[in-house]
Amino acid sequence: MAKKLYVSNSTESSRMFKNDFLESLTKVHWSVPLIFWIPVIIYFEWRALVPGALSVETVIGYFLFGLAFWTLAEYVLHRWVFHYVPSSKFGQRIHFIFHGVHHDFPKDRLRLVMPLSASIPMAAIIYFIFSWFFGTFTLAAFFGGFLFGYLIYDESHYAMHHANFKSGWFKKIKDHHMLHHYAEPDRGFGVSSAIWDKVFGSGFNKKKSNKTNEVKSVKIEQPS
DSSP: OOSOOOSOOOSSOOOOOSSHHHHHTTOOOTTHHHHHHHHHHHHHHHHHHTTSOOOHHHHHHHHHHHHHHHHHHHHHIIIIIITOOOSSHHHHHHHIIIIIHHHHSTTOTTSSSOOHHHHHHHHHHHHHHHTTTSOHHHHHHHHHHHHHHHHHHHHHHHHHHHOOOOSHHHHHHHHHHHHHHHTOTTSOOOSSOSHHHHHHTOOOOHHHHHHHHHHHHHHTSSOO
């Protein structure tokens, strides 16, 4: 690699805040999003089916629509929000807190899924925006699928940094994400899927990727 694009591959967390409470808000175990958001998803689908009296087919359709829409939202957020670096020192600090720290410490085991302190407010804002375009109960079915897509993304993201996939789809998306971290951070913004990188032309050059993968296997797979 031409230059080192990370500070440390340690699985331990670096300190971000002097205040213990603020520091605690930046760390989360990978299981927490599952424990919190799965009941929320079930509630939304129940709300669409029972109080909303939508048909099963309609609920499934909107759920799948929300799941598919998440893949685009994931790409947009990652590329144009999380990778936007402001010019001011305060803005750069905010960028580091939300995403820069992950690129500096990509294997930090407590900062690989989004903490509830960030995901709950973000979900509330997105839900409010979606409410302009959907009715109450169709939104419930749609948003349940959207949140399920987010969960797939969050848990897949953790697995990409800590699981060793030998083959198959997970191996492909892990390789895609590792290239984003260790080779070209300005490309490869899809995490749970690379489809939008293909649509927007932000994927990796295959020949360059193959060479980087060879280096990655030597440099990155070493124990921390």
